[in-house]
Amino acid sequence: MAVIKFFANLRRLAGRKEMQLPAENLRQVLERLESELPALGAYLHGNAGGRLIITLNGHPLDPAAGLDIPLAETDQVAIFPPIAGG
Amino acid sequence: MIDPRIYETFREIGRDLYAQNMVSSHGGNLSIRLGDRVVIKRRGAMLGALKPHDLVETRLDKNDSGVALASTELLVHRAVYLNTPALAICHCHPRTAIAFSLSRDEIVPVDNEASYLLKKIPVITEEFASGTPQMAHKVSEALKNYKIIMLRGHGSFATGQTLDEAFFWSSTLEEACQIMLNVKLINEPFIEYRGMSDSYNKF
Amino acid sequence: MMSGWAQNILDIDLTSRTVKTYPLDMEMARQFVGGRGLGARLLWDLVDPQVDPLSAENVLIFTNGPLTATGYQTSNRFSVTTKSPLTGTILDANSGGFWGTQFRRTGHIALIVRGRAESPVWIEILQDQVAIHDAAHLWGMRVLELTRALGQDKHRRNVLTIGPAGESLSRIAAIMNDGERALARGGPGAVMGAKNLKAIVVEGKERPEIVDRERFKFMLYEARKLLAASPLTSQALPEFGTAVMLNIVNNIGALPTRNNQQTQFEHIEAICGETLAENHLVRNTACWACPIACTRISRTDKIEGEGPEFESTWAFGAQCGVSDLDAIIEANYVCNDLGLDTISAGVTIACAMELSEKGYLDSDLRFGRADLLAPTLEQMAYRHGLGAELSDGSLRFATQYGHPELSMSVKGLEMPAYDARGMQGQGLLFATSNRGGCHMRGNMLGLEVLGLPKLIDRFQVQGKSSYVILHQNSSAAIDSLVLCKFTNMGVSEEYFARVLSAVTGIPYATGELIQVGERVWNLERLYNLRAGITHQQDTLPPRLLNEPVASGPSQGWVSHLEPMLKEYYRTRGWDERGVPKPQKLQSLGLAHLTD
Numbered sequence: 001m002a003v004i005k006f007f008a009n010l011r012r013l014a015g016r017k018e019m020q021l022p023a024e025n026l027r028q029v030l031e032r033l034e035s036e037l038p039a040l041g042a043y044l045h046g047n048a049g050g051r052l053i054i055t056l057n058g059h060p061l062d063p064a065a066g067l068d069i070p071l072a073e074t075d076q077v078a079i080f081p082p083i084a085g086g
Numbered sequence: 087m088i089d090p091r092i093y094e095t096f097r098e099i100g101r102d103l104y105a106q107n108m109v110s111s112h113g114g115n116l117s118i119r120l121g122d123r124v125v126i127k128r129r130g131a132m133l134g135a136l137k138p139h140d141l142v143e144t145r146l147d148k149n150d151s152g153v154a155l156a157s158t159e160l161l162v163h164r165a166v167y168l169n170t171p172a173l174a175i176c177h178c179h180p181r182t183a184i185a186f187s188l189s190r191d192e193i194v195p196v197d198n199e200a201s202y203l204l205k206k207i208p209v210i211t212e213e214f215a216s217g218t219p220q221m222a223h224k225v226s227e228a229l230k231n232y233k234i235i236m237l238r239g240h241g242s243f244a245t246g247q248t249l250d251e252a253f254f255w256s257s258t259l260e261e262a263c264q265i266m267l268n269v270k271l272i273n274e275p276f277i278e279y280r281g282m283s284d285s286y287n288k289f
Numbered sequence: 290m291m292s293g294w295a296q297n298i299l300d301i302d303l304t305s306r307t308v309k310t311y312p313l314d315m316e317m318a319r320q321f322v323g324g325r326g327l328g329a330r331l332l333w334d335l336v337d338p339q340v341d342p343l344s345a346e347n348v349l350i351f352t353n354g355p356l357t358a359t360g361y362q363t364s365n366r367f368s369v370t371t372k373s374p375l376t377g378t379i380l381d382a383n384s385g386g387f388w389g390t391q392f393r394r395t396g397h398i399a400l401i402v403r404g405r406a407e408s409p410v411w412i413e414i415l416q417d418q419v420a421i422h423d424a425a426h427l428w429g430m431r432v433l434e435l436t437r438a439l440g441q442d443k444h445r446r447n448v449l450t451i452g453p454a455g456e457s458l459s460r461i462a463a464i465m466n467d468g469e470r471a472l473a474r475g476g477p478g479a480v481m482g483a484k485n486l487k488a489i490v491v492e493g494k495e496r497p498e499i500v501d502r503e504r505f506k507f508m509l510y511e512a513r514k515l516l517a518a519s520p521l522t523s524q525a526l527p528e529f530g531t532a533v534m535l536n537i538v539n540n541i542g543a544l545p546t547r548n549n550q551q552t553q554f555e556h557i558e559a560i561c562g563e564t565l566a567e568n569h570l571v572r573n574t575a576c577w578a579c580p581i582a583c584t585r586i587s588r589t590d591k592i593e594g595e596g597p598e599f600e601s602t603w604a605f606g607a608q609c610g611v612s613d614l615d616a617i618i619e620a621n622y623v624c625n626d627l628g629l630d631t632i633s634a635g636v637t638i639a640c641a642m643e644l645s646e647k648g649y650l651d652s653d654l655r656f657g658r659a660d661l662l663a664p665t666l667e668q669m670a671y672r673h674g675l676g677a678e679l680s681d682g683s684l685r686f687a688t689q690y691g692h693p694e695l696s697m698s699v700k701g702l703e704m705p706a707y708d709a710r711g712m713q714g715q716g717l718l719f720a721t722s723n724r725g726g727c728h729m730r731g732n733m734l735g736l737e738v739l740g741l742p743k744l745i746d747r748f749q750v751q752g753k754s755s756y757v758i759l760h761q762n763s764s765a766a767i768d769s770l771v772l773c774k775f776t777n778m779g780v781s782e783e784y785f786a787r788v789l790s791a792v793t794g795i796p797y798a799t800g801e802l803i804q805v806g807e808r809v810w811n812l813e814r815l816y817n818l819r820a821g822i823t824h825q826q827d828t829l830p831p832r833l834l835n836e837p838v839a840s841g842p843s844q845g846w847v848s849h850l851e852p853m854l855k856e857y858y859r860t861r862g863w864d865e866r867g868v869p870k871p872q873k874l875q876s877l878g879l880a881h882l883t884d
Contacts, residue, residue, distance in 0.1 A: 007536045008529055011563060051520060053739055058541045058842025062744045064250075078540045082520035083533045083739070089751060120752035121856035170800040171762065173755050202514075230800035233783065247736075247759065248743045281514075285507040289787065 002071045005078045013040040027067035053080040088141050097136045099253045103178050104134025114178040117163045122146050126163055128155050158217040165222035170229050172245035176252035179241040180260035182267055187236040194287050200262035201280055205289035209236040234259055292498040293355035293793035294318050295398040303484055304404030308419045313398050323354030325381040326769035326809040328370025338820035342374035343483040345405040354771040355793050357393040359497045362512045363773035365390045365577035373475040375460040375682050376701040376725045379816040380475040383771055385576040386467035388447040394493030406485040414491045424487040431626045436468045439490050446492045452628025454670040455482035459680040461633035469595035473630040475724055500794030508788040512780050516580055519779035526583040527573055531599035532562030542841035543711025546607045547656045548639040549697050549832055552708045553841045556612035560602055581775055589615040597621035603706040604635025610656030620662040627670035633682055636703035638665055640683035640696050649690050694831045699726030709833045711843035712737045714753040717853040720827045723813040731760030750849045754857040766806030808877040811869050824867035
């Protein structure tokens with residue numbers, strides 16, 4: 001069960017700060033999030049599009065690398081909306 | 087020794103350029119700036135099927151051993167890196183854009199994406215083959231102010247912080263021109279949907 | 290017809306109490322544009338690089354730019370340039386709010402303040418009159434009270450001031466404007482205090498002339514579209530402010546914690562932007578002509594005020610091991626009221642905390658002592674007790690106690706909220722920034738963390754220098770316009786070049802604008818070299834170079850500065866000792882300055 005953490009406005013959309021999900025790869029994580037948390041799913045599909053910032057165990061993932069990244073039991077996936085600051 | 091990740095990026099973008107009909111078998115070129123060095127396609131290599139030995143690294147300011155193998159266009163790429171803030175260059179032959187370049191001095195897109203991203207693409211002329219100082223100077227001067235330009239009848243030169251970016255502008259330009267071609271085919275009155283679009287050609 | 294630039298330079302000598310006005314040199318304006326660039330060029334002429342920054346020979350140069358007050362998005366910012374009493378380098382700092390717009394409306398592009406008044410004064414710049422007033426009754430006032438006392442009226446009359454920290458010549462003292470905005474870093478407040486100058490008030494009416502109004506309108510329209518389309522400027526910044534960065538920098542293991550002993554803070558949830566928004570946010574607000582509105586107004590039981598920003602929250606939070614957000618917000622508020630740089634203050638306190646815990650310093654300061662933040666800041670501003678020693682920054686303090694290596698600074702300026710071991714490019718940036726350890730002179734955050742425009746490997750070393758250099762040059766150009774860097778998150782430099790051309794009537798290609806930045810960067814470097822700051826100071830604290838990160842996503846990493854630095858010098862066209870080569874200076878039109 002990978003741990004999925006949400007940040008910024010994604011927490012509001014997800015209704016929580018984190019959850020556990022059984023998933024073999026990142027694609028499955030996103031698919032399951034969309035089905036289990038519709039409000040979040042709509043956002044992920046909508047204006048955020050490919051601009052999400054996703055880290056795996058603290059390492060930013062290159063969107064170009066695709067979603068078929070395998071996940072192990074103890075992996076942590078952190079999802080941020082498009083953000084920036086100083 | 088060129089980092090394998092750099093090779094991967096060249097290979098993928100080269101393959102996409104060929105697959106999208108933006109280059110012929112041996113045409114076009116890609117390069118990046120690494121500090122004070124340039125990585126560029128080897129002379130005679132095929133963008134659609136780049137192998138690790140198809141990339142050559144050489145100095146930016148003068149020739150070293152790498153230059154023997156580098157593309158004849160190295161001069162242009164060097165001039166661009168020395169005269170503009172570019173960190174990557176994509177040169178390709180987008181066929182619809184080339185066709186449009188033959189009858190106008192600037193290409194002004196009508197589609198949303200290219201209007202948003204590019205506004206206007208100037209067309210410059212220099213007949214003699216790549217690798218001449220005149221052409222290098224003209225191209226680099228033009229790229230000082232625009233991120234993508236057309237060399238009439240020849241092809242596009244695009245710059246970016248990364249090869250991705252340079253490829254993005256190139257692909258957007260060709261898409262814009264294909265849409266413009268379709269507009270001409272459809273030949274119906276244009277309904278303007280963009281605010282202040284009459285200013286685009288003054289961009 | 291002159292356009293864009295305000296035409297006059299106001300030159301005030303506080304020693305002789307004389308006021309002069311003369312026209313802006315248009316060739317200088319063309320080459321250096323305004324803001325930071327113009328400030329650097331004027332400082333070159335006016336202040337010998339060997340001068341003691343707190344002496345009467347140092348000069349304060351306030352500048353605005355050709356875009357200021359035109360109404361272009363974020364055209365409210367202004368700059369101060371001087372020689373820094375903290376680092377000994379050339380210093381520029383810029384600030385937002387409303388003062389800059391009003392300053393430009395007085396018809397001046399620059400205000401030069403020389404000498405030293407023999408007793409406290411304040412300056413009033415009205416449309417047709419400049420007056421130097423006695424400030425004996427104002428000396429000692431805190432920033433907020435003073436701002437009110439001098440008649441602050443957001444859109445009509447604006448107050449710039451130092452607080453008790455500047456008066457006591459704290460080398461980390463800020464200059465504050467419009468109450469809670471800051472020219473923070475490098476100690477400009479001390480320079481102002483050393484001149485016995487308490488405040489500068491501006492009231493003006495002049496509107497900037499714009500040469501090509503049609504083109505300007507087009508650029509305004511495009512910027513509006515671009516800023517609205519960017520989720521950074523249209524959603525993230527307005528909703529969460531900059532504090533939204535805390536979680537992501539922490540998540541990747543690059544958030545300096547407890548004086549950079551760790552790179553993740555276990556109590557991040559207690560102090561993050563999400564918690565700030567949920568528990569303390571009153572509303573957001575904006576500077577003049579800004580649609581982004583990233584400013585927070587936050588509240589605790591004790592206070593309500595602007596901020597805290599990401600850096601301030603981090604400096605008093607993770608860097609001090611503090612998880613009490615109320616205390617952090619109050620510390621930020623107190624810093625503003627005293628006129629102190631929050632980053633330097635927080636990191637200096639963190640340094641003292643480590644020295645105490647290791648037994649090198651006898652004090653109550655320990656990581657996590659939220660209750661000691663505000664009291665220590667008060668002590669620092671008034672130079673009481675331990676505060677007297679902390680008041681001049683972490684490097685002087687740590688050196689005094691025999692452990693300069695425990696100051697997390699570069700060239701004496703405390704580093705901000707990114708650990709160089711978790712972001713290689715950022716480390717190079719800090720080591721080479723002309724005013725010391727600073728993230729506002731370029732920022733590799735976009736490329737190394739956020740994927741803007743594209744993600745590059747934060748641990749990669751080769752080839753990093755070209756990105757750092759591009760960002761440093763671009764940043765310097767934007768600082769010369771003077772615009773807010775957050776605009777750059779939606780609007781690229783090609784638009785900035787075009788709006789500059791539209792306003793001034795002088796064509797600037799995109800590359801030429803960025804070259805202005807390169808020119809400014811090289812001039813600053815030359816000044817620093819003459820001030821005795823050499824390539825040996827292009828370095829990082831030993832902790833970042835030699836101590837591998839103990840845990841988290843950056844585990845095992847140190848900063849590989851040396852190869853990056855070598856490549857950096859070559860790429861900049863400098864020699865191996867980081868000195869700009871004649872050829873480079875020639876290409877930038879700077880050769881005549883070094884003859």
